[in-house]
Amino acid sequence: MTLPCVPHVRVQAxxxxxxxxxxxxxxxxxxxxxxxxxxxxCRDEGGRLAALEIEHYPAxxxxxxxxxxxxxxxxxxxxxxxxxxRFGRIEPxxxxxxxxxxxxxxxxxxxxxxxxxxxxxxxxxxxKKEHPVQGEPARWVEAKGEDEEALKRW
Amino acid sequence: MKLVYxxxxxxxxxxxxxxxxxxxxxxxxxxxxxxxxxRGGNYAAALEHPDIIRVAIxxxxxxxxxxxxxxGEIALFPPMTGG
Numbered sequence: 001m002t003l004p005c006v007p008h009v010r011v012q013a014x015x016x017x018x019x020x021x022x023x024x025x026x027x028x029x030x031x032x033x034x035x036x037x038x039x040x041x042c043r044d045e046g047g048r049l050a051a052l053e054i055e056h057y058p059a060x061x062x063x064x065x066x067x068x069x070x071x072x073x074x075x076x077x078x079x080x081x082x083x084x085x086r087f088g089r090i091e092p093x094x095x096x097x098x099x100x101x102x103x104x105x106x107x108x109x110x111x112x113x114x115x116x117x118x119x120x121x122x123x124x125x126x127x128k129k130e131h132p133v134q135g136e137p138a139r140w141v142e143a144k145g146e147d148e149e150a151l152k153r154w
Numbered sequence: 155m156k157l158v159y160x161x162x163x164x165x166x167x168x169x170x171x172x173x174x175x176x177x178x179x180x181x182x183x184x185x186x187x188x189x190x191x192x193r194g195g196n197y198a199a200a201l202e203h204p205d206i207i208r209v210a211i212x213x214x215x216x217x218x219x220x221x222x223x224x225x226g227e228i229a230l231f232p233p234m235t236g237g
Contacts, residue, residue, distance in 0.1 A: 060213040126236025127161035140162045143233030
């Protein structure tokens with residue numbers, strides 16, 4: 001049994017470069033047979049949304065994401081794992097969150113990425129506020145019951 | 155005790171952080187939510203439905219039955235919508 005990989009976690013206002021993050025986990029390595037990336041992006045909700053404003057609890061965001069990452073590294077044979085979550089103002093078409101999982105085989109990489117997104121949604125202290133295009137006041141996005149339900153798969 | 159608020163809990167209460175001295179009979183998270191709500195005004199508006207409020211003690215998620223520590227950072231916030 002090899003040791004679990006050390007997750008790379010960042011919480012930042014800046015955008016991220018998906019290709020550079022793949023390179024970080026797979027560049028120069030001959031043992032990585034699978035890299036899965038999930039990028040969560042801001043959508044315009046049919047033209048209605050001007051921007052999202054993402055608030056977070058900095059100290060807790062770091063510790064909760066690290067905990068979920070370490071759980072994934074323990075459960076799946078990953079060679080590398082990166083999670084980046086942005087905060088601040090994000091417009092339609094821009095990136096919000098990135099999960100990259102690398103493994104010798106695809107199944108572990110797919111499953112770990114799926115697990116991580118389910119857990120981030122319900123454990124990581126981030127809150128989205130929608131700013132509509134026209135006139136209407138900004139409103140906080142409500143949590144979905146299905147997100148909590150999704151955790152039961154794991 | 156340090157209290158920190160996020161998202162609409164922060165907006166409704168009207169502050170991000172405050173330090174409070176709790177009465178001796180406020181022993182659990184549920185007691186704290188009830189005590190804050192009874193302050194009225196903005197607190198009553200923010201904590202109208204205490205059941206939906208999520209709480210963390212020193213950056214760890216806790217249930218409403220959890221005993222309060224003697225000191226620490228208690229965060230109140232709505233269900234999270236990250237990811």
